[in-house]
Amino acid sequence: MKPLVSAWSTINQETHGITFRIQVSVKELLDTDVLLKLLFHLPVNYPSILPDISVSSDQLTRAQCMDVKDKLLEQAKKHLSEPMVHELVLWIQQHLKYIIRQSAAVYSEKKTLSRGASTEDGIWMLFLHLDHMRAKAKYVKTVEKWASDLRLTGRLMFMGKIILILLQGDRSNIKVQEQ
The missing domain is CATH 3.10.110.10 (Ubiquitin Conjugating Enzyme)
Known part of the structure; x- marks a missing residue:
């Protein structure tokens, strides 16, 4: 072709x-x-x-x-x-x-x-919506440090007044609160 x-x-x-x-x-x-x-x-x-x-x-x-x-x-x-x-x-x-x-x-x-004790292990993705951010530079640095410490990759996105964080990494490094 x-x-x-x-x-x-x-x-x-x-x-x-x-x-x-x-x-x-x-x-x-x-x-x-x-x-x-x-x-x-x-x-x-x-x-x-x-x-x-x-x-x-x-x-x-x-x-x-x-x-x-x-x-x-x-x-x-x-x-x-x-x-x-x-x-x-x-x-x-x-x-x-x-x-x-x-x-x-x-x-x-x-x-x-990578299969361990559970089939839920592996790469997970987490999407967060933030209500507000007062000290943008300081907050961005903190989020980058947390992501680095937890060996996660991600993006911090600013779309007008909407603030989103997208994180991806090993399931063991992402904590999920059960509701």
Whole structure:
């Protein structure tokens, strides 16, 4: 299947290089189409420098998209100092099913290893809504410290007057109050 260039945008080519997106449809394991959105940023010194690559897909998980990106960057290193975008698109069309299969096997293995005393263990996500925040800088620093101490990752979001905290991490590090 031929790749489709869905969007093309340039960013001051002399100083920042060029950015463009390629959408490619790939047959996956169960003969279903996976639509990959590949964003390439080619720096001014391309192809002497690796491009920045971003991968997204509605059919793949975030972890699988990261695996695809990592594999594309590995392939890009093999083509350093020569034009490579077309080669990378062809390569991902041929190898996506293997990357997904490998990613699923690693996930399955991690899931098996992380099973402990309860099936509720593992990665949890917590979404909090704050009523107000008086000393924003101090509060942000405190939330970052707590998240770091508890080995959680997250985001603090300010949307007008709405303040939200999204945390993700190991179930044992997130305490839930039963109601």
